[in-house]
Amino acid sequence: MRVRAGFCVAAVLAAGLVATPATAAAATEPQYDFAGAIRETVWVDIGRDGDGDGVTDRVAADIVRPAEPAASGGKVPVIMDASPYYSSVGRGNETEFKTYDDQGRPVGFPLYYDNYFVPRGYAVVLVDLAGTNRSTGCVDVGGKSDVTSAKTVIDWLNGRATAYSAKSGGSAVSADWSTGNVGMIGKSYDGTIANGVAATGVDGLKTIVPISAISSWYDYYRSDGATFGFDPDGLAQTVENRNGGQDCSAQNKKLADGATQNGDYGPLWAERDYAAQAKNVHASVFVSHGVNDLNVKTINFGQWWDGLAAAGVQRKIWLSQTGHVDPFDYRRTEWVDTLHRWFDHYLLDIDNGIEKEPVATVEREPDQWADQPAYPAKDASETTLNLQAGSTPGIGTLGTGAGSGTASFTDRAKTGEDAWAANPSETSADRVLYSTGALSSPVQVSGTSSVTVTATPSTDSARLSAMLVDYGPAKIRNFSAGGEGITTGSDETCWGENATGDDACYKTTSADIADVDYTIVSRGWADLANHQSLSEESPLTPGTPYSMTFRLASTDHVVPAGHRLALVIGGTDIDFITPPANLPKLSLDLAKTSVRIPLAGAVPAGPRADRLPAGPLAHVAGRASGDLR
Template sequence: MRVFRGLCAAVVVAAGLVVPVQAASAAQRPAVGSEPVYDFAGAIRETAWVDVGRDGDGDGKPDRVAADIVRPAEPAAQGRKIPVIMDASPYYSSLGRGNESEFKTYDQQGRPVGFPLYYDNYFVPRGYAVVLVDLAGTNRSTGCVDVGGASDVQSAKKVVDWLNGRATGYSAKSGGSKVAASWSDGGVGMIGKSYDGTIANGVAATGVAGLKTIVPISAISSWYDYYRSDGASFGFDPDGLAETVETRNGGQDCSAQNAKLAKGATANGDYGPFWAERDYAAQAKNVHASVFVSHGVNDLNVKTINFGQWWDALGKAGVQRKIWLAQTGHVDPFDYRRAEWVDTLHQWFDHYLMGVDNGIETQPMATVERQPDQWADQSSYPAAGVKATTLRPHAGATAGVGTLSTAATSGTASFTDNLDGSENGWAATPSATSPNRVLYSTGSLSTPLQVSGTSSITVTATPSTSSARLSAMLVDYGPASIRNYSAGGEGIKTGTTETCWGSTAPGDDACYKVTSADTTNVGFTVISRGWADLANYRSLSKESPLTPGKPYTMTFRLATTDHVVPASHTLALVIGGTDADFITGPAKGPKLTIDLAKTSVQVPLVGTAPAGPGAALPRTALSSVANRPQLDLR
């Protein structure tokens, strides 16, 4: 069964039409949102190949990227220009887009027919053009992928330039005649999930004129933090991703470029020039576009530090921002809160691309999923009243198990890295000694504590060998029903019925399978985690040899989140060595002795943290979701 939403009228209706206004004053801006008054079936579908001014595949010719365009015919016939919604992706012919893995399709003449996702179906009838760009080296574009580097970013930036009359487009992949985007008003909004949203971040960080807004969904802000974590390696590298997305684009030899990727992404986890080129958070001061972020707080693929550091850097740059945070893993909000997402996105684009005075910029800054399908608005993110709070571990009667409070502490604790540990194994028996981790908890809370923002931990550890890894996590102990983010759907189930979002044309369906929350009951929830190589204690740019028996102090980040630990639950800190589900370990696992007086965790809290020890945690084994991360960057 299909349910239709927002169907386009079959003919053009003048009443209620919103004419794009880019520079109108507040008094002049229209207050009525864009309506579906344009004929989608009769929309213009075409391709422009934009010269990006690079020769990434070394064939002696400038690379051209394919920009597939669908736009309503009526505005151009009336001499009016329209804004653009753009999704630049490497996946249009390799992995597909969306929950149903849609691909681009073309007719026998090579003209675009099928546009993945609902953006064209919904927004073209409302007066927008939708442009889907193949990154260099993918689908119908020439060149090579460089996984977030200059080629990827320029692939999309040059299309923004072309839409503003600053770059050259052609009617063919090679040769052809010059084509201009005379129908474009120059205003561009970029959107996309994962790699696509990452490119939106990268283009915004160039400060390119004409980019009015971006909507990065589960996106990377620094490629270092996708492949590495404070010196530790997640065990996979960018050249593998490049080869995956280039597989269906014949004609280019990208072996030289891929070799550069392999060489640049050094295995030792040091942060160097390769990663700096791909660090958009460090370039956030250049961003002029507004930013609407969406991310799952349980995303173990594009880990949440990516939205956290991006969000903070954008705030320092004075960028207008909005954020949605779900309990899901790597999932698009269209697939966990469909109607509300489409409505909010519609208002966002209407405001920032058409100048509609709909008040979206004055609505609550943050919307957070507290329990499956239960949402709460916040006036700010991190939450209002948040305070950086230092919690310290205290030794208890049981070895390796103690309390966590704001009070000063002393003593030591030890564990051995067996190179095969995992967060669920470390957390499952919180009151028992483990040879492979230490655990400190607040005891039962009398009032709730909200963790909102990015935590960090400072550890002083003495290794028994010349190399060592550290893993740390914050755990909410207490029964809860959560989205099953480690299952195949990462917190959603896909049904068989469909709802339709916009207009359908031959070869371009607007209908998508309904999804629902996939939930599970747990005894504890890991709410934040982080990893580090102790050899990077001095600097992320260069590791230093460790001397066995000598103490080293290192501070590293834990994942960004927004989570309420309810009253009667317990907040705990767990410290271990190699978490084998996430990072690669050293050649030999060391014994690590923790100096408790010089170890602490800094947590952004709303509420009052315990100043003294609390009650012990239960002795029974507890369960959580499986924690092996999903590694499909779609």
Template sequence: MASPRQRRPRKPLATIALLAVAILLTGCSSPSGSAGPGDPDPVAAASATKGSATKGSAGRSGESTPVYSYAKAVRETVWVDTGLDSDGDGTKDRVAVDIVRPREPADQGRKIPVIMEASPYYSCCGRGNEQQKKTYDADGRPTGFPLFYDNYFVPRGYAFVAVDLPGTGRSDGCTDAGGPVDIQSTKTVVDWLNGRAHAYTTHTGTTPAQATWTDGATGMIGKSWDGSIANGVAATGVQGLKTIVPISSISTWYDAYFSQGALLAGSAPTPAALIRTVETDATGVRCSAVNRPLGDAAAKSGDWSPMWAERDYLAHADKVRASVFIAHGLNDLTVRTKEFGAWWDALAKNGVARKIWLSQTGHVDPFDYRRTAWVDTLHQWFDHALLGYDNGIDRAPMADIERTPDHWTTDAVWPPKSTATTTLDPGRGTEAGVGTLGTDPGDGTGTFTDDPEVSEADWAAHVDEPTKAKSGFVTGTLAKPVRVSGAARVTVTATATTTSANLTAILVDLGPATVRDYRSENLGISTLTTKNCWGANTAQDSACYQKTVADTTHVTSTVLSRGWAALGTADSATKVRPLTPGKPYELTLTLGSTDHVVPAGHRLALVVAGSGKGLLYHGAERPTITLDLAHTSLRLPVVGQPNWPAT
């Protein structure tokens, strides 16, 4: 989820503090699909220009090209007054806003758009696969910006704006993990870019800083916590925010910590614990008033509360004016796929222009699994949204989906229009724990005992075996491929032997395949020592990044979707209640959104089990749970009309 580090959550998958190797940027290989090292040649670039990199050319076809000097770009910091006093020191918070922008447009009296990233990671933990941090000269002027956005887009006529979230980096105040302080502070930066807020040239000074160099058109981008802030700011409906690109990002923070009352492993136990990894208040005293409610009982119980409501961007999706380009890993166990699926559906309901990329990776940036295509697509997206170019990106396929490592397909609309819900019923098999899955009504019971030392990989690998830790239900061999697209739902009627119980439901593709190894330390990628370059360089800010390749593995079973719930939420979706042992409860688990093709010759399985290793935090109780199969079903979003085999 909103991890302080951006890769390698492998010890175990449940750990949020993603480990990283610090890598020095030393030189570049020959650039691939890039402007290459050094400043672009304005004359050569201008000769290839199809459309000027200025707002004045909005509506013309073409693309922005690197006609401006990156070496001579203006690099400055302003401090934006947020209007808040989150740390209670009697002084309004100011957030540090580091800016790099081409000098030439302002000198010529022309205004430019902004690409902005607001992050808590710039000074504590670093950004991207190589853990880059901001750097400054002796006078505090920004000299190095993480990631390629500045190197690539500034020569093309954009400003890049990097905002330290409150309480992090050089900003005042206290971050509140995607809450009102984070969102209001970042929104105020958009307001300042549009002439509606105040900023100053120094941290404590009174000399105003005005954004006279921009037309106010802003696009936000970011991964994990950063992208979550983009979602939240878009949900305010702020004017001037034209587009957002959330990568592996949160749409409602409750779902980053809980799934229907069940406490998810893979995150800091509370938002307060997450905050402590990024805030500059090392003692925690200055921001204790903000941190305390984010770590108290309300943050640990699984109950919905006002704290979670403040961090629920879905509730305000009807305010979104910006277009949205989502990228997410279908095997992301840090920010789980329910986050993008619910956001996508809410945006669709409200007619928001949108696009999506879904990879086989875990919590990984597209720059590190499909670099050339990502930079090209992002370039077109920003050119269209911020410069107004009619480059066709709005008419391109809506969805790009990775089917096998590095093999992608597209869909004009996602999910496809022919997607419909199919209901499959689990049935009792000939052995305990091994049942059928098909269109015939279910009967009998399935019983398992929660064993938190058994993983989802174990359940999937032994789905055909009578094991005590799960109940498995399997279709016959498929004669034709079946494409699952969207969020499945599993309704169970379950009886537990204890006063609390967790449930997990997973869908499994049973059959041989080569997939990205998302369980590996690098979550489906391998980082090479060679580099390629994406924009212009200075001595302090390289545009060259280590190449990556797919990290693959051969499997005989693939988990394609997951869902979790506390059985105690059966009577109330907002509160976890104690169970009465022996009493049946009906509960529907919503699984994470997915898009997966189960090939012909494979089988589809549903596994229902307990906590599972590395998936959920669990208590001391080890309930035995009995499923009433006559009142248990799977509702599956399937493209087309599959012919299910007889069971």
């Protein structure tokens, strides 16, 4: 790894030379004095009154930009991170917060974006969403207030909105230093807002870099009718700034009322469904996500990616083996270099060829990366695998041959995926398991799978859980540990210039590796009562069969030769979803139950299923999370 430590300014350009396409080559190297950069705050009027105080809300935008172009009337593009976390839970692996001097001027900007990019001719703008940190109004967890908070700042940077020098009153401030070209970036909630703003089609937003980001808030809190047990009003109360005097109780009640506990997809979720609005996106999109992210489940990047493809959006994607982790903390040098070229191309119009490079980069083993020309993989095709009963109850065959037989399990709401997968050759009262034989050649699962289940419940309510499992030894990132696949060290590397109160240096990280006997490739959950519609439950009649298709999480995973691919189906996975009111026994019609997988490679029609290893197996335990950071 090439380690960069404390870049020095090579030269301060003469007055008149600015970071524009005409002098684009200069933007690829540090040329401006970071310590002397302009630091300021403006408050942008977003035209909404979220806290109902009779005054339109203003969001605080903290800005750091090079002084040299400003002195000569030059203009620079903007890298923006809009977040609710700058004074609540912090940003990055080292939990950084914004800081200010005794006059309220911004000093410390979390993360390295300002340290690295301002010397290279960019402005960095960190926006407090309405209702957070120094902004007025109320956060609405991905709704119109959140999205408008960032969109209106882009409008201001393009001369279409008004900003002021103070939180109330003050004088109007123009962004005459901005080219109007904006790139949004951020992890988790921040990247989610980037998705939401891009889905408005706002003019001036040239690119977004969503990291571990949500594309549909429904799929953060719910899954095909099933609920994860946490709700948006709780997140709102975590991040709202109560020191400004605003009363957000009315907004929080709207969140609580709109997020119905029955798991139905309603108007609140439709407003926050950016994937459904992907046709409006004009900006390029560089996605990063961990395939083991159990916080922002990977269905979020998969459906967003597919929607962007349908809209013809230029895209790039990195998929790691980590959980909810920023690529700066698992592949630092390559990430910063790639991000730098991405912003140079889309914000400064530099012809550096990045748009012609491989579309997808996937981590196959810890720190072992492979490029692909496309995601999903070009040779992956939708393959239906069927279930055949075996001689052991609840254990059978997964293959391309016709399905047959029946099986049953009881939802006790006491166990979850690891207990279900750990003894694959044994009957379990809680789940059923169907497996290929040992594969003669590797197969690649690349894209978003789905399961169709025909089940007869013994009660009037039922949940379903399903997962794809790769049985065989592997080294993987230990995504269930505290670092979600990384270990943080004590040494530091520096990524840009330092200034008083604004450090560019960050602790190094390394892969946290675990040896396992099986890998859960993809997961999904559903409420059988939503078999007809996600928008409205249908009553279940005990003893009546119901068919339902639900999604498994998006991924890209190679099952090596000699391993087995299995489908596991159970009731309530207690590690993730809430149980039904009346726990049922569920009987499956295997002839009408199948899994549809985007698969590259061949799976036999009907291998023997009794070759699975006996006894408990080692695995990294998964975990759900309601902590969106």
